[in-house]
Amino acid sequence: MALQLAVNGTSNGRDRRGAEQPLLIARDLRKHFPVKGTRGKSVQAVDGVSFTVAKGETLGIVGESGCGKSTLARLLLHLLVPDAGELVFDGAVVAAPAGIAVDALRRQVQMVFQDSYSSLNPRMPVRDSVAFGPFVQGRKKQEARDIARDILGKVGLDPDLFGPRYPHELSGGQKQRVNIARALATRPRMVILDEPVSALDKSVEAQVLNLLSALKRQFDLTFVFISHDLNVVRYISQRVLVMYLGRVVELGPADAIFERPQHPYTQALLASRPSMDPARRIDEPPITGDPPNPIDPPSGCRFHPRCPLTERVCETTEPERGRWEGPQSHIAACHMRNPASGHSRFGGV
Amino acid sequence: MIRYILRRILYAIPIAFGVSVVCFSLVYIAPGDPLQTVMPPDATAETIAIVKHAYGFDKPLPIQFLIWLGNVVTGDFGVSISTRRPVILEVTDALANTSLLALFAVPLSFSIGFAMGAAAGCFPGRWIDRIVTGAAVVGVSLPNYWLGIVLVIFFSVQYMLLPATGMGPNGSTEFHILQWSDARFLVLPVITLAMIPIGILARTTRAAVAEVRNQDFVQTLRAKGLSEWAVTRHVLKNALPQVMAVMGLQFGYLLGGSILVETVFTWPGSGFLLSKAIINRDVPVLQGTILTLSLIFVATNLIVDLLQSLIDPRIRRG
Amino acid sequence: MTDIAALADRLEAFEEQAPPATIVRGYWQSVFDRLRHDPVTLAFGAIVLLIVLAAVFAPLIAPFDPYAESIIGRLKPFGWRGHLLGTDELGRDMLSRLLFGGRVSLLMGVVPVLIAALIGGVLGVVGGFVGGRVNTAIMRTMDVFYAFPSVLLAVAIAGAMGGGIGNGMLALTLVFIPPMCRVAETATTQIRALDFIEAARATGAKTGTIIRYHVLGNVLGPVFIYASSLVSVSILLASGLSFLGLGVRPPIPDWGLMLSTLRQSIYVVPFVCALPGVAIFITSICFNLVSDGLRAAMDVRM
Numbered sequence: 001m002a003l004q005l006a007v008n009g010t011s012n013g014r015d016r017r018g019a020e021q022p023l024l025i026a027r028d029l030r031k032h033f034p035v036k037g038t039r040g041k042s043v044q045a046v047d048g049v050s051f052t053v054a055k056g057e058t059l060g061i062v063g064e065s066g067c068g069k070s071t072l073a074r075l076l077l078h079l080l081v082p083d084a085g086e087l088v089f090d091g092a093v094v095a096a097p098a099g100i101a102v103d104a105l106r107r108q109v110q111m112v113f114q115d116s117y118s119s120l121n122p123r124m125p126v127r128d129s130v131a132f133g134p135f136v137q138g139r140k141k142q143e144a145r146d147i148a149r150d151i152l153g154k155v156g157l158d159p160d161l162f163g164p165r166y167p168h169e170l171s172g173g174q175k176q177r178v179n180i181a182r183a184l185a186t187r188p189r190m191v192i193l194d195e196p197v198s199a200l201d202k203s204v205e206a207q208v209l210n211l212l213s214a215l216k217r218q219f220d221l222t223f224v225f226i227s228h229d230l231n232v233v234r235y236i237s238q239r240v241l242v243m244y245l246g247r248v249v250e251l252g253p254a255d256a257i258f259e260r261p262q263h264p265y266t267q268a269l270l271a272s273r274p275s276m277d278p279a280r281r282i283d284e285p286p287i288t289g290d291p292p293n294p295i296d297p298p299s300g301c302r303f304h305p306r307c308p309l310t311e312r313v314c315e316t317t318e319p320e321r322g323r324w325e326g327p328q329s330h331i332a333a334c335h336m337r338n339p340a341s342g343h344s345r346f347g348g349v
Numbered sequence: 350m351i352r353y354i355l356r357r358i359l360y361a362i363p364i365a366f367g368v369s370v371v372c373f374s375l376v377y378i379a380p381g382d383p384l385q386t387v388m389p390p391d392a393t394a395e396t397i398a399i400v401k402h403a404y405g406f407d408k409p410l411p412i413q414f415l416i417w418l419g420n421v422v423t424g425d426f427g428v429s430i431s432t433r434r435p436v437i438l439e440v441t442d443a444l445a446n447t448s449l450l451a452l453f454a455v456p457l458s459f460s461i462g463f464a465m466g467a468a469a470g471c472f473p474g475r476w477i478d479r480i481v482t483g484a485a486v487v488g489v490s491l492p493n494y495w496l497g498i499v500l501v502i503f504f505s506v507q508y509m510l511l512p513a514t515g516m517g518p519n520g521s522t523e524f525h526i527l528q529w530s531d532a533r534f535l536v537l538p539v540i541t542l543a544m545i546p547i548g549i550l551a552r553t554t555r556a557a558v559a560e561v562r563n564q565d566f567v568q569t570l571r572a573k574g575l576s577e578w579a580v581t582r583h584v585l586k587n588a589l590p591q592v593m594a595v596m597g598l599q600f601g602y603l604l605g606g607s608i609l610v611e612t613v614f615t616w617p618g619s620g621f622l623l624s625k626a627i628i629n630r631d632v633p634v635l636q637g638t639i640l641t642l643s644l645i646f647v648a649t650n651l652i653v654d655l656l657q658s659l660i661d662p663r664i665r666r667g
Numbered sequence: 668m669t670d671i672a673a674l675a676d677r678l679e680a681f682e683e684q685a686p687p688a689t690i691v692r693g694y695w696q697s698v699f700d701r702l703r704h705d706p707v708t709l710a711f712g713a714i715v716l717l718i719v720l721a722a723v724f725a726p727l728i729a730p731f732d733p734y735a736e737s738i739i740g741r742l743k744p745f746g747w748r749g750h751l752l753g754t755d756e757l758g759r760d761m762l763s764r765l766l767f768g769g770r771v772s773l774l775m776g777v778v779p780v781l782i783a784a785l786i787g788g789v790l791g792v793v794g795g796f797v798g799g800r801v802n803t804a805i806m807r808t809m810d811v812f813y814a815f816p817s818v819l820l821a822v823a824i825a826g827a828m829g830g831g832i833g834n835g836m837l838a839l840t841l842v843f844i845p846p847m848c849r850v851a852e853t854a855t856t857q858i859r860a861l862d863f864i865e866a867a868r869a870t871g872a873k874t875g876t877i878i879r880y881h882v883l884g885n886v887l888g889p890v891f892i893y894a895s896s897l898v899s900v901s902i903l904l905a906s907g908l909s910f911l912g913l914g915v916r917p918p919i920p921d922w923g924l925m926l927s928t929l930r931q932s933i934y935v936v937p938f939v940c941a942l943p944g945v946a947i948f949i950t951s952i953c954f955n956l957v958s959d960g961l962r963a964a965m966d967v968r969m
Contacts, residue, residue: 077869106871118861123694123884129863132880133870166694179866186870367811375827486959490952492903494910495926495944502937605816609907613930624911627826639815639823647814 014108014189015055017091022052023190023222024109029075029085031068035295043294045071047246048085050321053190058216058223060237060254062230062269066294068246069226073194076224077111078102090189107137110183114195115176120167126178127152127163133186147185154218155181156211173204177211184215190222197232209236230273234258242266245292245302248321252330262332264307301335311335313342353658361651365644369421372640373414376632421640427633431625436637439622444641446516447611447618450538451603458543459550459596466554466592467585473559481551488548493606497541497613504537511536514615538614542607546599553595557588590661597653601646701964708960711953718950722769731760733767733920742935753939755925756932757918761939765946768920771832772947775914776902776954779836783843784894790844791851792886796859796878806852809845817842821904825913835914839901850893854886888965895958899951906947922947 029049032042045068053059063069074080076087078094086093089108093099110133113119120129131148135141149159155177167175176196183191193212197205213236216223227233233240233254240257242250242265250263261267292298298305304314313335320338322331335343420426426436469481505513512534561567561584570580608620615621619638626634702708721728730749737758745753752761794805812820824838858864859882867877908914909923917924922943929940 074865079865079869103871106869111866111869113862113866116862119863119866121863121881121885124881132867132872136867136870136872136876182866363807364811364814367808368814371811371815372823375823378824378827486952486955490899490903490948490955492906492910492923492926492944492947492951494907495941495947498926498930498933498944499941502933502941506934506937601816602818605819605822608818608822609910612911623822623826627822627830628912635823635826639819642819643815646816646819650814 015090019055021055021091023055023090024053024076024224025088026051026076027086027088029072029087030083031071031075031080032083041295044246044297045294046075046082047297049243049246049248050085051241051248051251053222053224056220056222057238058225058236060233060240061224061226061243062228062233062240063243064228064269066245066292067243068294069228069243070194072243073111073192073224073226076192077109078105079111107186108188109190109192110186110188112176112179112183112191112193112196115172115179115199117167119179120175120182122167125164125166126170127159129167130178130182130185133182137186148181151181151185152178154215155184157181171204172200173208176200176204176208180208180211180215184219187219188221190224192224192226194226195228196225198227198229205232212236230258230269242269245294245297247302248333249303250330250332252332253328256330260330262330262337263303263334264309265303266332268306301333309336311343354655357651357654357658361647365647368643368647369418369640370414372636372643373417375636375639377410426637426640429634430631431629431634436633439634440619440637440641443617443619443622443638446616447604447607447620449535450542450607450611450616450618451600453535453539454542454546454603455600457539458546458599461543462547462550463554463592465547465551466556467558467581467588469551469555470558470562470588471581471584473562478555481555485548485551485555488544489552491544491548492609493541493545494609494613496544497537497610500537500541501613513537514613516616534616538610538616541613542603542610545606546602549599550592550595554588554592557591558584561587586660590657593653593657593660597650600649600653604642604646698964702960705960705964708957708964711956711960714949714953715957718769718953719773721766722773725763725766725770729760729763729766731763733759733763734918735759742932742939744936744939752942753936755929755939761942764920764925765922765942768922768925768943769946769950771909771915771919771921772902772906772923772950775832775836775839775905775909776898776950779839779843779905780894780897780901782840783847783897784890786840787844787847787849788851788886788890791848791853791890792855792878792882794848795852795855796874796882798856798859802852805848809848812841812845813849817900818904818907821908822911822913825908826911830913830916832915832919835905835908838908838913839904842904843897843901846897847890847893851886851890854889855882858882858885892958892962892965895961896955899954899958902947902951902954 027050029046031046032044034040034042047068049068049072051059061069061072071080075082078087081095086096088094089100089105094105095102120126124132127145127148130152131141131144133144134147135144139147149163152159152163157174157177162170162174162178167178170178179196196212197208200208209232212223215221223236225233225236237254239252240250240254241248242257242263244265250257250261250266252262257266258270261270292302292305298315300316301307301310301314301319304310307314317335319333319335321333322337331337424437426440428434429436429439432439465481465484469478472478501513504511516531516534564587567580567584570583571577575583604619606620607618608623610616611618611620612624619642622634623638625631626638730751735758737754740748740750740754740758742756743750743754745751747753750760750762752765755761755764790805790809794802815823821835821838821842824841825835828834828837864877864881867881872880905914906921906923906926909921910927912924912927914923915921917928925943926940926947929943933940
């Protein structure tokens with residue numbers, strides 16, 4: 001799908017650098033969590049992640065549990081401070097004196113959390129939870145409440161019916177709509193969605209996904225959509241980023257990733273999806289080996305212990321990522337992509 | 350495992366230090382000049398100055414504390430103002446008598462409390478549960494010194510069965526535990542002292558047992574074909590760590606709360622010593638007794654924590 | 668994918684027609700509802716109210732002056748010359764002294780708990796939310812006071828300061844601050860780890876705002892439940908201090924003090940001498956049962 005530029009008046013007023021400037025650039029983000037009790041060891045949750053997000057697109061981020069997706073999400077909002085690397089929002093460096101302050105960033109970027117029992121304050125009626133954001137960002141209480149009413153209506157919940165309710169009185173899908181309303185109440189330009197539909201039943205999941213697409217058009221939003229569910233990511237994203245053990249493994253247009261995956265890990269992920277087609281039976285599991293330990297990651301290419309095509313160079317050297325040339329470019333961090341690496345299988349899988 | 354033990358012991362040291370700081374400062378929160386507690390009111394200025402220097406009151410506070418601490422560590426708690434005996438002797442004598450009470454009260458209250466609580470927990474909602482819960486609430490709401498008085502009224506005044514006060518016709522110097530003529534003095538104080546721990550332990554055990562019984566593994570045990578008694582044994586073993594923590598606290602209560610019971614029965618234990626010291630403003634005895642009792646409490650908690658970690662392997666990882 | 672989209676549209680239309688299943692109730696309203704249907708707690712709550720009213724209106728209800736002594740009327744049994752509950756060792760009317768004594772005992776029972784809840788609560792919330800070194804410092808300091816058995820600590824502080832009602836209340840407050848702090852800290856630490864706190868931070872809210880709007884409402888419940896269970900303990904401890912002579916000074920009536928001075932007289936009028944203890948017992952057990960009922964009503968997993 002080509003990039004869609006919405007011609008809607010809501011966010012153009014805040015657009016600083018025009019359509020060519022990516023809304024978000026992440027460069028070499030790193031976040032390690034020291035482990036108590038061991039000397040010097042740390043969980044290398046995010047280890048040198050770089051990517052861009054263009055205005056108006058949806059970037060899907062995919063990976064298994066423990067690959068660092070949630071940590072990355074929190075880094076993008078500066079809920080965690082990166083150990084290294086930088087974030088550039090609409091051309092301004094985040095948390096730098098000449099760039100954009102974290103507070104100002106939070107007026108333009110918001111997050112939708114996974115629906116869990118703890119994503120909403122159990123003691124607050126839903127409309128107050130939604131109104132909290134605008135209230136904190138300077139609106140008066142009544143104004144904030146009016147905004148909450150309005151936005152609840154836009155996510156498909158009747159504000160008079162659902163506003164005074166408490167979270168335990170709502171179904172999973174309704175709660176997630178509230179989470180979305182809360183994120184949109186402050187009219188951000190970008191929304192980071194961290195596993196927003198993973199806890200929902202399949203039918204409800206479809207409703208929420210459609211709601212998200214409609215809202216994205218209506219409010220001229222940019223999405224970063226994090227999930228472990230490949231089908232969902234394909235349904236909603238224009239571009240997809242695949243993560244493994246804290247690193248970017250593949251990045252490219254959604255169709256390209258799903259139809260012509262370049263990295264062995266991506267290929268294995270796609271191959272391990274159960275299929276409805278009885279003719280497609282696989283005899284062996286696509287991935288072998290033990291799940292990785294983020295405290296003590298493998299040397300060189302982090303996937304090499306489980307890769308069926310691994311060679312000596314994969315153990316010693318970290319693969320190069322390849323250059324980002326434009327929205328259609330498709331890069332993979334694998335020695336087989338790089339002629340200079342010495343991998344015998346360069347040129348294609 | 351060893352690491353956990355060492356860490357736990359290491360942790361107790363600053364606590365003990367803090368306790369000693371608090372005990373030391375008790376003297377200084379008292380109204381008036383601490384010197385007055387050791388001097389007769391009509392002393393001359395010279396005498397005051399000499400004594401001040403001798404006791405070290407003219408040195409800055411931290412130095413005084415260190416001197417005091419140094420003395421304490423070697424066992425020198427000073428001399429009692431009222432009896433002129435070394436405080437350490439007063440305290441150890443009194444502690445021995447209190448320990449006698451505790452010797453009987455602890456097994457009595459722990460076993461009865463645990464049994465009551467276990468019975469109530471295993472049959473929730475039935476009449477035994479209601480009785481035990483009711484008894485526990487009563488036990489916890491009763492002022493124990495009042496119970497002592499009521500028991501004395503009943504057993505000594507009305508029916509003359511048991512003695513009202515004291516520790517035997519010969520006092521604490523000659524107390525023969527095996528002779529009923531002396532041992533009967535134990536009965537009422539021990540019962541009075543045991544009452545609140547029974548209430549608290551019954552409540553805690555009942556809650557712990559009921560909670561453990563609701564866990565999935567209990568059903569698994571039954572499905573495996575274990576008899577109900579065998580299942581109960583497993584349940585009790587799992588409920589034990591929680592209960593043990595409370596038992597430790599109750600032991601501390603027995604140390605501290607004995608002051609009220611001993612006052613009622615004039616039992617010459619550490620609690621009685623404490624109340625006499627308060628009345629007489631006998632500061633060295635006050636400090637020495639409180640310090641000793643608190644340190645015993647800290648040691649008890651330490652032992653209980655270590656025992657808990659032995660029984661409950663989950664704690665060891667922390 | 669189009670199948671799912673079509674399914675979604677149909678389901679959407681279906682869901683919008685479903686009426687709300689429950690009547691909207693807030694947390695406090697639901698607590699109120701549960702209490703209304705709990706006869707035991709309500710009954711004992713009523714008794715507590717009676718006790719409090721009796722103490723407040725003691726000057727109006729008491730048949731005699733609680734300080735009026737009488738040489739001939741000492742240690743008289745129930746009903747003697749209009750003294751419903753007898754007289755004490757100085758000839759004063761027991762009923763009147765019990766009523767007036769309730770004022771002191773209730774005061775010494777409730778005020779320390781309130782102050783300790785305030786101070787301990789603030790310390791616990793701050794420590795729990797800020798975490799790190801600050802929290803460790805606060806909790807370690809509390810641990811030192813936890814190392815004393817509570818009766819011992821109360822007696823030590825009150826005794827060292829020389830007794831009196833003010834010192835007694837101070838001692839009790841100091842004894843209750845560590846447990847209240849710990850309850851508040853545990854609750855705050857649990858809340859802080861939940862997602863909605865992160866969401867609040869994501870909107871750019873300052874720490875104070877988050878605590879005020881999101882943390883306090885969730886912490887107040889456990890703190891209140893615990894404080895209500897401490898009141899009966901406080902009444903027992905306070906009367907214990909008075910019993911030892913560390914509370915109010917005679918001739919001010921106080922249940923613990925009365926028990927102490929009447930002790931010598933149990934051979935003469937045993938039942939009269941036991942009366943102050945009955946008052947302590949009834950008050951304490953009523954507060955205990957009400958607190959249990961409140962806990963059952965408030966501590967619900969939502």
